[in-house]
Amino acid sequence: MTSFDGVARRLGRVARGVTLAARTVVPVDTNPVPADWSHVTKVDPEDAKKLPLLYPLYLRHTSAVSVGGSADVTPRNTEETFELLGPASVPVFHEPSGPRHVTLRTREQADLLAIPEVLNGDSEALVGQLGEATEYVREEMVPDLLADRTPWLPDFAVEALADFATSWLLADAIFEAYVIQNPDSAAAREANVTETDLLTPRESKQRAMAAERHLGSELVYLEYSGTYGGDDAAETLATISEGLTWSRLWYGGGIDSRERATAMLDAGADAIVVGDAFHRVADEEAELCERAAEDLGPAASASAVREWVGENVAVADSHAAAYLATIPSVLHPERVAERYLTATVRTWLRLRELVEDGASVRASSTGQSENGLDLGRTLGDDASDELGSDDAELVRRCLLALVADRSDADGLSSLDDVPTDHFALSGSSL
Template sequence: MNWYSHWRHAFKLDPDKNISDEALDAVCLSGTDAIIVGGSSGVTFENTVDLMSRIRRYEVDCALEVSTLEGAVPGFDGYFVPLVLNTDRAEWIIGRQLEGLKEYGTFVPWDETAAQGYIILNEEATAAKLTGAKAPRDEEELIAHVRMADRLMRLPVIYLEYSGRFGDMELLKQASRHVSQARLFYGGGIDSAEKAGMAAEHAHTVVVGNILYNDLQAALSTVGAVKRL
């Protein structure tokens, strides 16, 4: 069992966004399984350390998604290293990861570190524009990406990311049918308990992010919706 294997629900907090102490308290005590810290832009050592130190007052699992060298901060329970699988820009598959290993490889806590195979399905998302990700054209192409990540590359986590837009649950269902050993994460557009429940029917872990900053009560309602399944 990996350190994240029991997660059914996770909140994702962006170091570059503001969250009040009261809201953070509600999030960390909500019953969620984990807080993932990460963002597509504006992530620095300083704002990552600040957010981590605030979360560390609670007992909830806290993991860092390492998207920049500047934001690589020690002290988290675990670390995810994203590999964007649906881009032709090698820097987002192995380039930046190699840079990180040259710089910090000696210090990586390997037992608490896992690769994330990202498949970005919303080309309008910041992450897609930044990495040049191209959404799979159809179900067959998505399944090919999933098989490559799960069977060929043996990645421990596959992350279907719609980033700001609620995704196609039929595609998520088909992806889940072709995962044999990886943990399937879903993120994107979850702004209600109903949508969280729909995603939880097919994904191992449901990640809720943006709605936290717009409608805290709606975000909190997603925890129970996922845990009931």
């Protein structure tokens, strides 16, 4: 061993020691996952999972948005989902379920990349996909990037940079250690988790401790995936939290009320993850706006819409109120839900009026129609009446995207890459 090799090894040990001290000794939180995240909304790129029309309003209350799913996820719909979440006023991170879901576009748009590792699945779920992902990044993703941005580099430099960039991307990512406890879920099927693989609270704690100390997992995720874990999950969370010192502990599964959210947070979860409850808002508003369109004219006033919602919508039982109730910081979820549902109906009726007037079809890439109507300002002003100017600006882009879907080949070309088929209410149904 040369003296240079010896110095390099000593530097490597020092670096590992500094990292270990930062996680266990230094009184500074070095976990890149913010400690103040308590509520995460999971947005599934699957085409069947739709977004509410005014989705930025709902998402402004959550701590962060996670993009990922276990079924029917592709690079295309993943990129489209990130594009849609551009107006969101919260951090958006990527939880890919397959290596090729990570693209140059998603990597540029995601605040964090969270790589899943299933602690009670088969070896494919723990290291197999990571190996496939590493190969994909090293042999395809990074070389394509270098060829596009630095075509003048010699081959030996490309090889060296590709090695470094691959290692850097993995070092920059966070690792998310899953304990999957619902064998009937899509996540369990993907990871080959069966009834015999379910863990006791103590076994879950042991694997979580190994994930934190050996795998360096920034996140430990107790996953019930669509099913509420109840007392069993609460006991497991409490037991796992006793063994963790640095990793964040998250819970996901069946959170659709204030009581369930509070129970999991009180049991020891640093954050709860809500997915289905958010997507149900979109399904609900599609039916709501269809009824409103039958009862109200496109030019219905704000007061007429408020009165209609008050008489025809059981807000307390709505999916909008249920989702908002899962967010502890929303003190009056029913009141907020009523305001958002009213704004949704009024905005939808206004869009229909613009379409009937032909304004959307004649819209240009600047949002200015041939007859001088500024569509972006018109839609934003309508939303401002119900929501205030700041909230109205959040939804302006998604509304223009819907109008773009109705445009001819020359219309709103600057928004052509914004997909409208992810909305339960889409331009095609105007």
